[in-house]
Amino acid sequence: MKTLVSRCPIEEVMQVLSGRWPTLLIYYLKDGTKRFSDLRRDNPTISHKMLTLELRKLEDAGIISRTEFEGYPLHVEYDLTSVGERLVPLIDALGDWWEEAIGPDAPHNEFATPKSRSVT
Amino acid sequence: MKTLVSRCPIEEVMQVLSGRWPTLLIYYLKDGTKRFSDLRRDNPTISHKMLTLELRKLEDAGIISRTEFEGYPLHVEYDLTSVGERLVPLIDALGDWWEEAIGPDAPHNEFATPKSRSVT
DNA sequence: AGTAAATTACGCACTTTTTTGTAACCACGA
DNA sequence: TCGTGGTTACAAAAAAGTGCGTAATTTACT
DSSP, rough: OOOOOSOHHHHHHHHHOOOOOOHHHHHHHHHHHHHHHHHHHOOTSSOOOHHHHHHHHHHHSSSSSEEEEEEESSSEEEEOHHHHHHHHHHHHHHHHHHHHHHHHTTTOOOOTTTTEEEEE | OOOOSSSSSHEEEHHOOOSSSSHHHHHHHSOOOHHHHHHHHHOOOOOOOHHHHHHHHHHHHHHHEEEESSSSOOOEEEEOOOOHHHHHHHHHHHHHHHHHTTTTTSSTTTSSOOOOOOEE
């Protein structure tokens, strides 16, 4: 994780949560322990490589934990940490905001009010 | 805005808020009306191209409004919409979460507890 | 009077950088 | 030989930076 020099916590959060996968992975992990292969099944469009990279990033940030099990075949389990769990309701709130403000059933979505740029 | 096919509101929110700039721009606009050049001054490292693109994206999402004024030199004002304003406390919450859970003063940040991957 | 410069918010074409995908390879033991 | 959870190298794609051009008027200079 290339750490950007920044005094702004928002900027730092976005370093970790930005992109398509982090919030989704957190969401899948909300339901409990998952293995690498589970997460791939949950999200078939993520590539093998991206999944490892994203999981590593979340692990480095302290949002998820990674545990190796020595059994055969060897496997790994991923879980939200308590820090990660505290993040879930915040992501939920963003989803709710989207649905009521902007989503397809919202009163002011882009189809209901086609944008015209105001000129004075 | 290339609209991704997705049933998940989280995925859709992240399409708009992902990246370094969207949340920052929303933050600067929290203080009131800003012009293009103000926003560039607020954030000197964004290129003019990126600023126009990001502003357009936020406008299309209904988060900010754009108003042209006919005077000379012609100028443009940007503001948060009411929808955008409702987003501010959510972004705030993310910043707070970061600071108390992960930021430099948090008890479990990456320096206090250097990650060791657990093996069972 | 004529010309030139400055201002504001971009658009466009081109290049560079970053991110992501693809495929091959690895170890382990049943 | 399979399945697990990776790593690595190379290629493709996407994102971002750079520099130039534009509009229409005021001001500044010659």
